[in-house]
Amino acid sequence: MNTIHNEQRDALVRLYTLAVLLGELMERGLAERGLTRSRASAIWELHRLGPVTQRVLSDALRVTPRHVTGLLDALEAAGLVERQSHPSDRRATLVHLTEEGRGAAATLETENQAFATALFADIPPDDFATFIRVFDQVLDRLRQTASRVDPR
Amino acid sequence: MNTIHNEQRDALVRLYTLAVLLGELMERGLAERGLTRSRASAIWELHRLGPVTQRVLSDALRVTPRHVTGLLDALEAAGLVERQSHPSDRRATLVHLTEEGRGAAATLETENQAFATALFADIPPDDFATFIRVFDQVLDRLRQTASRVDPR
DNA sequence: TATTGTTATACTCTATAACTATA
DNA sequence: TATAGTTATAGAGTATAACAATA
Numbered sequence A, B: 001m002n003t004i005h006n007e008q009r010d011a012l013v014r015l016y017t018l019a020v021l022l023g024e025l026m027e028r029g030l031a032e033r034g035l036t037r038s039r040a041s042a043i044w045e046l047h048r049l050g051p052v053t054q055r056v057l058s059d060a061l062r063v064t065p066r067h068v069t070g071l072l073d074a075l076e077a078a079g080l081v082e083r084q085s086h087p088s089d090r091r092a093t094l095v096h097l098t099e100e101g102r103g104a105a106a107t108l109e110t111e112n113q114a115f116a117t118a119l120f121a122d123i124p125p126d127d128f129a130t131f132i133r134v135f136d137q138v139l140d141r142l143r144q145t146a147s148r149v150d151p152r
Numbered sequence C: 001t002a003t004t005g006t007t008a009t010a011c012t013c014t015a016t017a018a019c020t021a022t023a
Numbered sequence D: 001t002a003t004a005g006t007t008a009t010a011g012a013g014t015a016t017a018a019c020a021a022t023a
Helices: A002-031 A037-049 A054-061 A065-077 A099-120 A125-149 B002-031 B037-049 B054-061 B065-077 B099-120 B125-149
Strands: A081-085 A093-097 B081-085 B093-097
Touching: A002 A037, A002 B002, A002 B099, A002 B125, A037 A054, A037 A065, A037 A081, A037 A093, A037 A099, A054 A065, A054 A093, A065 A081, A093 A099, A099 B002, A099 B125, A125 B002, A125 B099, A125 B125, B002 B037, B037 B054, B037 B065, B037 B081, B037 B093, B037 B099, B054 B065, B054 B093, B065 B081, B093 B099
Parallel strands: none
Antiparallel strands: A081 A093, B081 B093
16 A cells, blocks of 8 residues: 555656646747746737736636736737727726737647647557546546635 | 647646646645745755755755745744754855754645545556556656757 | 726745855 | 855736726
């Protein structure tokens, strides 16, 4: 049973390693084009949602409205997004991607696909299927743990 | 082949999800005891290495010496580590865990094992083995990509 | 009265550069 | 001349609280 414990602990170490490696790699790739993780997420959400108010973006990114202000200030200065006054609510701002911002989103998508191919090409279908199945079980347990700790 | 692309892309999304979830969960658990990820890493390395100079700690954590100063200031204020003058090199400082710091390290270890058990208990041995095997392949490819991008 | 976004303030992670004491 | 650690400064992620304009 000590063996099982060790196996499980080693498996968890692998998960940590993956998280770190994935984060570093992503961060470096983004940095080459002047982006950070948060800013890329903001572009990604704008790409996904279309023009939205800062409030909606704040909810989508799960950060404070204040932080959205800072994020957008930076992205606007870089020419990737634009603020427009909301047509019917004069308190609100509509945020949308510029042409350049849409280009950045498209690049993110392309690179993401290339990366996925690089990681998973030539894994035997049976192994791949098992991998995904177990991975999903682990993700479920992770979510359960998360909601038990902090049921938001 | 479009199907394969989608599968691979979905698998990559799972990896991202894992990284985010794992990070959030860890961060919240640590925050409950007044720790951050960097500070926990510092404690962990001190536990692993025993008393070391800040320079050694800086290399182990792969952060600048300046940042180690800040990290240790916080940990020392929290009573988890102590600085001692180095016996033979008067420029250097030896850092070691206090009794409380050793307690924190032990708690980290225990909780880590419990977490590993929660995630991987009752996964059929064959599935688990395949999972680990594919996971290692993916990690290898991740490392290859990393060293191709930035061969440090 | 409630909501949108901003100003003000603060903590943390992280880095580079300049400097002091020592080797 | 090189090394250990600190002060000074800075950018980025993140948060809370107070506030003005508007609904």
